Amino acid sequence: MTIEVLSEKKREDGEFAHLLEDAELSLNDNLVPLWLLADPRVFDLENQKLWSRVWSFLAHESEIPQPGDYVVRNIGTYDSVILIRDEEGTVHALSNICAHRGMRICRADLGNTSHFRCPYHGWTYSSEGKLIGIPYRTVAYADEPILEKYSEGLKRIRIDTYNGFIFGSLDGDIEPLSSFLGDFRWYLDLVSKRTPEGLIFYPPLRHVSNFNWKIAAENFACDSYHVKTTHRWAISTQTISDKPFGGVQVAINGHAINCNITEGNPRTPIRYPEFWPQLTELSEKNLAPGQFTVLKKTMTLFGNVFPNLSFINTSQGNVPFLTFRTWKPIAPDKTEFCTWFAVEKEAPEDFKKKSYAYYIQQHGIAGAFEVDDVEIWKYITANSRSNEARKVKLNCDVGFHTRSKVADWPGPGKVAGHPNEMAAVEFWKKVLEHLRN
Numbered sequence: 001m002t003i004e005v006l007s008e009k010k011r012e013d014g015e016f017a018h019l020l021e022d023a024e025l026s027l028n029d030n031l032v033p034l035w036l037l038a039d040p041r042v043f044d045l046e047n048q049k050l051w052s053r054v055w056s057f058l059a060h061e062s063e064i065p066q067p068g069d070y071v072v073r074n075i076g077t078y079d080s081v082i083l084i085r086d087e088e089g090t091v092h093a094l095s096n097i098c099a100h101r102g103m104r105i106c107r108a109d110l111g112n113t114s115h116f117r118c119p120y121h122g123w124t125y126s127s128e129g130k131l132i133g134i135p136y137r138t139v140a141y142a143d144e145p146i147l148e149k150y151s152e153g154l155k156r157i158r159i160d161t162y163n164g165f166i167f168g169s170l171d172g173d174i175e176p177l178s179s180f181l182g183d184f185r186w187y188l189d190l191v192s193k194r195t196p197e198g199l200i201f202y203p204p205l206r207h208v209s210n211f212n213w214k215i216a217a218e219n220f221a222c223d224s225y226h227v228k229t230t231h232r233w234a235i236s237t238q239t240i241s242d243k244p245f246g247g248v249q250v251a252i253n254g255h256a257i258n259c260n261i262t263e264g265n266p267r268t269p270i271r272y273p274e275f276w277p278q279l280t281e282l283s284e285k286n287l288a289p290g291q292f293t294v295l296k297k298t299m300t301l302f303g304n305v306f307p308n309l310s311f312i313n314t315s316q317g318n319v320p321f322l323t324f325r326t327w328k329p330i331a332p333d334k335t336e337f338c339t340w341f342a343v344e345k346e347a348p349e350d351f352k353k354k355s356y357a358y359y360i361q362q363h364g365i366a367g368a369f370e371v372d373d374v375e376i377w378k379y380i381t382a383n384s385r386s387n388e389a390r391k392v393k394l395n396c397d398v399g400f401h402t403r404s405k406v407a408d409w410p411g412p413g414k415v416a417g418h419p420n421e422m423a424a425v426e427f428w429k430k431v432l433e434h435l436r437n
């Protein structure tokens, strides 16, 4: 690079740093610059500074129950990770990069295997990622102890689990998962620890659409305000209630959960009387009293584990269901979403079938709610690429002026009444904290 090009780049970097600083300041007024959503420079910075430094959800243990079972998942846009259970039952997370010349070792989404053979030159790795075979070894390397030299095999990715959820991180020095989740574990328990045996995850559905991952994560972090408009059909068909907004939003360190509360509702996330009457008793034993109290009066739970694991559990509609999803960034304006149906192991088989069918209908990739939301997210993302986007700031003021108080809330975190966009501001603060440090 010439000196002129270098100094031009330095000037542009300085301008961009200033824009990010301005974005962070605007959060003090509950405003988010629209350009921040799908700007290619933000996308690059997220790959450098966000995805490389967080715990990302990879899989649930129930997806790989047998020795040799594996799934292939991503951290951020580019890092492909193989999660495999070895013969002894230990789960390993292996970087999907061949130690020889960088080929992707495994291109399947899931399966069962005793080893992985690279499709390029055939280097072969055990289920623990150790290099165990090199074709034509003496022809290629003579007496060179090549197996010993590459004995480490595939690089290991750090993993940790909570309630069967396996998270991975590219950062060897990252804080433990327990402190990354912190007090949010209290809320994650509400959807994953209601029974002694916990959840099973069904194989996920995947779909790619033209929106930025942050608008989806932020929607799950906070947005009950849109439901009565975007999903108006659901009120017309009495799938959901038209009662006034009621509930509690909680934000903890970028993570968020929303408990939509309707007192006197016959169904709650721990009470499906017509499908599974024993659930209430199991939950009361398995949860702390405060958690049980919250679930007793909640109708719908939804939220987002920072950065990109969202969930919704609703007992509205015909059959209750629980779903988790990740938003994998593919491009500034393109996201692959991976959506899982989950249910407690102890649930009756008949309920599992009905619940799965209802999930597909409502929140599968062509689910009635899902397509409504994606349509909105696509147009916001497209607008964020416009020239006019520089002048627009997203308003996150809902709930700020009403200052509704939440009394006697038994859980931790920053709490606000519904509807509210406090958790959106907290989400964006966390994003900017990563981008600016």
Ligand code: FES
Binding pocket: 098, 099, 100, 101, 102, 103, 118, 119, 120, 121, 122, 123
């Ligand atoms: S790149 Fe994998 S064996 Fe050569």
Ligand SMILES: [Fe+2]
Binding pocket: 226, 227, 230, 231, 369, 373
């Ligand atoms: Fe929605």
